Amino acid sequence: MIVRLVQRIAILLASLAVSSVLVFAFMAVLPGDPARVALGTSASDSAVAQLRQEFGLDRPLVAQYLSWVRGLVTFAPGNSYISHAPIGPQLADRLQVTLWLVGTGMVIACLLALPLGTLMAVRHRKPSGLVLSALSQVGVAIPAFLAGILLITVFAVGLGWLPANGWTPPDQDPVLFLKQLVMPALSLGIVQAAVVTRYVRSAVLDVLREDYLRTARAKGLRPTRALLRHGLRNAAVPVVTVLALQLATLLVGSVVIERVFVIPGLGSLLLDSVANRDLIVVQDVVMIIAMAVLLVNFLVDMVYLLIDPRLRGGGS
Amino acid sequence: MTPAPGTAPAAATQDDVLAVRNLDVTVGGRTLVEDVGFTIRAGERVGLIGESGSGKSLTALSVMGLLPEGLRASGSVRLAGVDHDLVGADEARMSRVRGKEIAMVFQEPMTALNPTMRVGRQIAEVLLIHRTRPDRASARAAAVELLAQVGLPDPGAAAQAYPHQFSGGQRQRVVLAIALANDPALLVCDEPTTALDVTVQARVLDLIVRGVQDRRSAMLFITHDLAVVATACERVMVMYGGRLVESGPVREVFTRPRHRYTQGLIGASDLTVVDDRGRLATIRGSVPPAGRFPAGCVFRNRCDHATEVCATRPEWIPTGPDSGYACFHPVPGSAAPGATTPTNQEAGRG
Numbered sequence: 001m002i003v004r005l006v007q008r009i010a011i012l013l014a015s016l017a018v019s020s021v022l023v024f025a026f027m028a029v030l031p032g033d034p035a036r037v038a039l040g041t042s043a044s045d046s047a048v049a050q051l052r053q054e055f056g057l058d059r060p061l062v063a064q065y066l067s068w069v070r071g072l073v074t075f076a077p078g079n080s081y082i083s084h085a086p087i088g089p090q091l092a093d094r095l096q097v098t099l100w101l102v103g104t105g106m107v108i109a110c111l112l113a114l115p116l117g118t119l120m121a122v123r124h125r126k127p128s129g130l131v132l133s134a135l136s137q138v139g140v141a142i143p144a145f146l147a148g149i150l151l152i153t154v155f156a157v158g159l160g161w162l163p164a165n166g167w168t169p170p171d172q173d174p175v176l177f178l179k180q181l182v183m184p185a186l187s188l189g190i191v192q193a194a195v196v197t198r199y200v201r202s203a204v205l206d207v208l209r210e211d212y213l214r215t216a217r218a219k220g221l222r223p224t225r226a227l228l229r230h231g232l233r234n235a236a237v238p239v240v241t242v243l244a245l246q247l248a249t250l251l252v253g254s255v256v257i258e259r260v261f262v263i264p265g266l267g268s269l270l271l272d273s274v275a276n277r278d279l280i281v282v283q284d285v286v287m288i289i290a291m292a293v294l295l296v297n298f299l300v301d302m303v304y305l306l307i308d309p310r311l312r313g314g315g316s
Numbered sequence: 317m318t319p320a321p322g323t324a325p326a327a328a329t330q331d332d333v334l335a336v337r338n339l340d341v342t343v344g345g346r347t348l349v350e351d352v353g354f355t356i357r358a359g360e361r362v363g364l365i366g367e368s369g370s371g372k373s374l375t376a377l378s379v380m381g382l383l384p385e386g387l388r389a390s391g392s393v394r395l396a397g398v399d400h401d402l403v404g405a406d407e408a409r410m411s412r413v414r415g416k417e418i419a420m421v422f423q424e425p426m427t428a429l430n431p432t433m434r435v436g437r438q439i440a441e442v443l444l445i446h447r448t449r450p451d452r453a454s455a456r457a458a459a460v461e462l463l464a465q466v467g468l469p470d471p472g473a474a475a476q477a478y479p480h481q482f483s484g485g486q487r488q489r490v491v492l493a494i495a496l497a498n499d500p501a502l503l504v505c506d507e508p509t510t511a512l513d514v515t516v517q518a519r520v521l522d523l524i525v526r527g528v529q530d531r532r533s534a535m536l537f538i539t540h541d542l543a544v545v546a547t548a549c550e551r552v553m554v555m556y557g558g559r560l561v562e563s564g565p566v567r568e569v570f571t572r573p574r575h576r577y578t579q580g581l582i583g584a585s586d587l588t589v590v591d592d593r594g595r596l597a598t599i600r601g602s603v604p605p606a607g608r609f610p611a612g613c614v615f616r617n618r619c620d621h622a623t624e625v626c627a628t629r630p631e632w633i634p635t636g637p638d639s640g641y642a643c644f645h646p647v648p649g650s651a652a653p654g655a656t657t658p659t660n661q662e663a664g665r666g
Contacts, residue, residue, distance in 0.1 A: 125385070211427035215383060218422075218495060219442040220415030222407050229441075230430045307476040310431055 001312050004305060012298040019290045020072075025066050028282045033057070037277040038081035053083060055280075070286065082278045090269070091284060097167060098265035101184055101257065102250050108189025109250075110195055110243070116193070117200025117239075124205060124228070132199070139194025144253040148187035148260040155183060165262040184261040188253055192246055199242040203235040210234070236307050244300040250291045327552045331357045332396060333501050333534040339391035340373045341383065341558075346607030348375050348387070349558045355638075356502065358396070361528065361535040363566065365544035365581070366555035369603045372538045373423075374556070376504050378403065379536070380420050380584070381410040395398025396501060419495035422526070423507040425488035429479040435490050436460065438476025442497045462493040466523055487518035492524060499531045506538045521548055542585045546570060551638055554578045557604070560632075564639030574641040574649065577615045613644065622647040629659065 011127030036043070036053040052058045055078070056067060071077040077087045116132060156164035163180050169179040207213060208231065216226035255267030262268075266285055273281035304311050334356040341349035349371040356362050364372050364497050378389040381402055393402040398413055405413075406608040414420075415527040422428045430438060437460035440452065449455040456475070463471035466489040479487055488508060495503055505524060525548050528535045537549055545552050546566055553563040554575065573579045580599040583589060589597050601618040604610075613630050616622035634640040635649070 167463055198459070211422060212430040215422065215428045215494070216416055217382060217411075217431070218380060218420045218447045220411045220413075221441075222411045230433065233432045234430070308432060310480045 001307070004312065008298060008301045012152055012294060013227065015294050016291065018091075019294065020287060021065070023283060023287050023290060024068060026186050027279055028061055028064075030279070033278045034081055034277075037279065038101055051081070055079075068283070072284070077284050079281055080278055082276050087281055090281075091266075091288065093189060094264060094269045094285075095264045095288060097169075097263060098251070098254055099269060100170070100181065101188065101254050101263065101265060102247070104181060104185035105188030105192060105250055105254070106243070106247065108185055109192035109246070111194035111256060112189065112193035114239075117197040118204050118227075118232075120197065120201040121208060122224075124201070135196045136194045136201075139191060140198065142191055142194070143256075144187050144191045144262050145256045147191055148257055151187055152260075153265075165260075167261075167263045167265075168299055180261075180263075184257050184263060187260075188250055190247045191253070192250055195249075196239070196246060200235070201241055203238045204231065206238075207231040207235045225287035233307060237304060240300055240303050240307070244296050247296050251289050251292060252293070329635070333358050333360075334396075334536070335394045336375075336379065337392040338392075339375065339376055339378055339389060339529050340394065341371070341389050342386055343387045343607075347558060347604050349378070349389075352391075352555075352558075352560050354553055354560065354563065356534045356536060357499070358470045359528075359532045359534055360551065361549045363549035363552040364536060364555060365539060365540060365542060365545055365552060367581075367603050369606055371558040372540075372555050373506050374558075376420070376506050376536060376538050379502075379504060380414060380418060381405060382414075382420075386599070409425070411479075412446075414447070415494075415500075416498045417444050417500055418499070418502045419500040420504040420506065421488070421491050421495050421508040424511050425484050425491055426511070428491050429487055431479055433478075434475065435477055435479060435482070439463070439490070439494050439497060442494050442590075446498055458497070459493075462497055463490070465496075465527070465560040466490070466493045467519075469529065483516075485512050487519055487521050488512060489523065492520070493529060496527045496531065496533075500533055500578060502534045502536065503528050503568075504536045504538075507540070508537075509540065509544060510541070517544075524548070542582065554581065556605075557609035559614055559642070560613065561643070562641040566634065568639065572647070572649070574620045574635070574646040575615075575643045576621050576645065576647065577643075579647050580618075580640075613641065613642075619645075 033048070033052070035048045035055070035057055039048055039051060049058075056064060059067075068077075071203065071240045077091065079086050086274040116136070120129050120132045120136070123132075152164050155162045162183055163176075166180050168180055183199060204227070208227065208237060210231075212234075213226055213231055216230040217223060251266075254265060257263070258267040259271065266288065270282060270285040273279075273285065323421075332355045333494050334426070336355070337353045339349060339352040340347060352375055354362075359428075364375065366372050374387070377383045379393050379402065381389075383389055389403050390548060391403055395413065398417060400409055402410065404414065414539065421574055424589065429435070436456055436459045439462055440449075440455035443449040443455040444452065448456055460471045460475050468474045468486060468489055474482075474490075476485075479490070482490065483617055488594075503524075508524060509520050512520060521544060524535070524537075526532075535549075539545060549566055551564065552566045552569050554561050554569065554577065556577045562569060562573065562578045570582060571579060575580055577599075580597075583597045584599055587596065589599070599618055600620070604617075610617050611618075611629075612627040613619070613622065616626040619626070623645065630642040630644050632640050632642045633646075
């Protein structure tokens, strides 16, 4: 158990290192000098040289990489090339917003997908199961932004129940915060739910065919209780895997959704920075997203160990 | 209508634990088990033998009410002390019977246990479901006791372990402990030793027999291994093509089989009989796919004695209270044991 834990932590650290090198290298090989890009074509050579010196861009790449990583690790990622404002507080603010959005979206997806997928599996031969299957198929085909636009059209423009866009921090106005969170989170969540439902369905279907479920029924458990007591935990492993993979999709989806709903999250920051050629911010945001995905994968590995005793290793 | 095997012997006596009548199992339009009928007396150990695809397991699963989805049983399965028919009973009623009155040991011990639940809890669960122990603590204690009974070393530690920490033989002992936990009136075993190492088979078999003897439980034991039936059972029923073709006391059926299929089956398992080229005896041809057996006598396309009359369905000919066969051309009853060597070794070359 301890060995596994140490192993997984080592893997996490190694993948973080590799991904940071990749992100840095990708930005470094982009054509154009970041300082020149930041100042524009009309800037004088001396002004560019001054900026390069100010941000350490004249140093060797390895030194630049190390100081960038040091900045991230110490939560002091330096200043923007464009606004010269410190990036750290901005990243923290934006990350918080995106976490609310993605987190709520994920919760909605789970609340919908877990019961519906199970129901679809249990009723896979009955009409109700087939209808649910067809609905989820449609859901998979809808992109999140389209779902968002549809929701806006109906609930903001049509019925006027909810604000069409905007963002208010929860500590400022909790009610408005929730009102503004509902639609973007739903757009992300519903589409995710459609995808996850299908995985839940197939995971539960697999479990339903397992011998130990028959054993459970031979003991005198009714089918539903047999599934709840003996099936769900076993079905959880593939479902958790998919949830982790989908979290990456959700983060990417949030970039678009933040645009649709005018939300100042990480995604908006990424798009704005790309538009402004604020390359260091782009680099930081991409790295944060990569870190989030790796961290989630690490946590999923831990969850596996909790769910399935076979993975813990060690005999009796 | 001729009296079919399903209707003989006639009525269930008080002594009978299980009475199966006219059992059919169908899927789509195909009949997989046809008109099977038998009884098992209290404490009696009955073997059910036949090749793969003969309908043995489906018969057992029908008794448990655990047929795979899409398969349908009809007919009647009555269990002593249960006031309703087990065929067609709803889940609520069946769940009260399963694990308490009838229990089952499955073929594949590697997959029969929940991999994510401690073994002790899996055993305690069957006691708690049927409220045969008042609380969790006493159910756990009983689980440890049951693990000791099935011969697991250090049962206390075993109860805390997960299935993957056991070998196949040990897991089958755990499955047996679950099945015997509530002292069932009938234990159904579906090839319980087939998946085990030969060295472990005998010990598990011994535990099963001791377990049912101690509890005075009856047993329906499915296998294709005649030697296992000979050691574990008192009576044997032979199934082929979804029908019972012969039944009787083990000694009688194995030494003086009447049905030509039984004769071939016993001949095929006799490793001392070889033809002039040194090859073992076999039954000609192979078992047809389920539901594709010939009309009339299901064995006639593999039988050397088949005649035109075999195209009609053979009647069940009782030879005793629990014995009989369904064959138009039986092995002569007066024949000495030595004369029962199969005659179809020649055909086995095909």
